[in-house]
Structures are given as structure tokens and as C-alpha cells.
Amino acid sequence: MPAISFQSVSKTYAGSKGGNSPFRALDDVSFDIAEGEFFGLLGPNGAGKTSLISILAGLSRASSGRVAVHGHDVQGDFAEARRKLGVVPQELVFDPFFNVREALRIQSGYFGVRNNDAWIDELLESLGLADKAQSNMRQLSGGMKRRVLVAQALVHRPPVIVLDEPTAGVDVELRQTLWQFIARLNKQGHTVLLTTHYLEEAEALCTRIGMLKQGRMVALAETSELLRSASSNVLRFKVDRELPPALALTARVTGRIVQLPAQGALEIEQYLAAVRQAGLTVEDVEIRKADLEDVFLQVMAAERNPTAPMALTA
Known part of the structure; x- marks a missing residue:
């Protein structure tokens, strides 16, 4: 059973009352992510990455198709699907009324997890937040808030971790801390789905890559195979x-x-x-x-120019 399964997923947004035509953000996207895999989902802005993750997280409904987490349909069996999933969003979302430890305890409670302080302590230590545990969320820098978002996504020990642009606008120290911790979790068996515009990160971390372009999957292959395909x-x-x-x-x-x-x-x-x-x-x-950025540009160019090398799929 795959950790994540997307089957013929499409998403169309209705046009505005002003006369804009409907916008098709996802067009029949199908792929699976195996348990324990570190998968990279890449694409230019507007490619459909966030729409796909929103559907996976239950924040949006697909117009057609099915999405499942460990076999649990994200709509029909949403409670169990969400227990299996930890999502780190792009946006810095936080509750200004609690300190860091309180925020993590409350997040644990959302999933019915009691007596979770030992794991919370490990998260705080691993993400460099131990000295900020009693700080109010409003007092934290943007990078520290990002670390708390990661901790909140992991506090219920989900087997599947989704990282949506987790290092956008953060410093080098946080990137290194985050990737060391996430790589450790992946080695322990956690499945990781990463979206990023830092392609050197995807090349170093991900065992398999999918590339979206205008809502369609235009490349899907092992990272090593994509690199070998560079012409x-x-x-x-x-x-x-x-x-x-x-x-x-x-x-x-x-x-x-x-x-x-x-x-x-x-x-x-x-x-x-x-x-x-x-x-x-x-x-x-x-x-x-050639590196992954060269391959990415080649694949995107092939979609614009029929005479360019075709994208890989596997």
C-alpha cells in the first residue's frame, strides 16, 4: 500500500462573476509515493503544487479523482487520513496567545495525544527551540516561527510529512538543522513529500522527483535517472x-x-x-x-517547444 496515492486528480476553479472562464489548476494527475520515500514535487509558480497539497491535506476538494493517505480516503475517511499526515505550510500561521510549549501541547490535543512532553522536548531540542519553549509566539523571529510550524506538524508523530516550501526565506542554519532532522526521520521510516524552489535541496534529499507544469505531471522518475537524462x-x-x-x-x-x-x-x-x-x-x-536545475529547465522548455527533448515519466 502506498503512503500517498493520487488517482486521476483534477481541480477546476470557477470563473468570477465578471466573466473570467474557469481555471483548471490540476489536470488528471496520477502518481503514488511509497512508504519511506523522500519525494520531491517541483514546478514553476502556478503549476498546481499548492492545489495538490491542499487537496491532500483536506483543505480543498478535488473536482474529480481520489487521494488517499495509507489507504484512507482524504474525504471519505478524513479523520484517519489527517492523523497520518503532518503538513508544514508555506505561510507563517501561529496563535499569538500561547508560548511555544503550550502551542505544541494544544496541537497534540487536537489529535488526542496525551502525555506527550517527552516527544515535545525532543522536537524542541532537535529544531533548536529548547531555549524558546517559554517564549510567546509573537516574540519569535520568522525563522523561529518556521521551526515551530515544523514541530507542530510532527507533534503527533505522523508517518507522512508534507513540507511545502519549508525553507523559503530562512537562514542557512535553519536549513541545515531542518534537513538533518527530517533526513533522520526519513531514515526511521517516515515518508516525506517536499515542494521547493531550491532545486539543490531536492537533488540532495529526494530519491524521486515529479515535475508539474500547468497542472499536468510532465516528468516523474528517480532523481538519478533524471540527472542521467540531461543531454x-x-x-x-x-x-x-x-x-x-x-x-x-x-x-x-x-x-x-x-x-x-x-x-x-x-x-x-x-x-x-x-x-x-x-x-x-x-x-x-x-x-x-548538468544538475537538477538544468534538467528542470530542459523539461519545462520541452513543454513549450515540441522539438525539444521530451520529459521523462516512469
């Missing part, structure tokens, strides 16, 4: 001015750093020759293997 290496260098228009069309540019997909030595030399002919100074030249 090229990447030429990376720095320049002192803007690239010629012909090169800029295919380049990924971040400030002075330019990255270009390169099939082989001849193409690399052609790129460098074009840059030199444009009178640009090239620094810090290197060639690297």
Missing part, C-alpha cells in the same frame, strides 16, 4: 559585459555568471570563440555536469 554538460564562465543576442537566447545568466548547455568540445570552443569575437573578457571558465 549535455554545462559551460560556466564570467563576462564583463552583456552577451551577444544569439548566445543570450540559450544562456542562463545570473549577474556576471553565464551558463550554456554544451554537447561536446567543439560546441564549447564555438561558444568561447563567439564571446571573444564580441570583445568580451572571459574569466573563471569551467565545465560541469
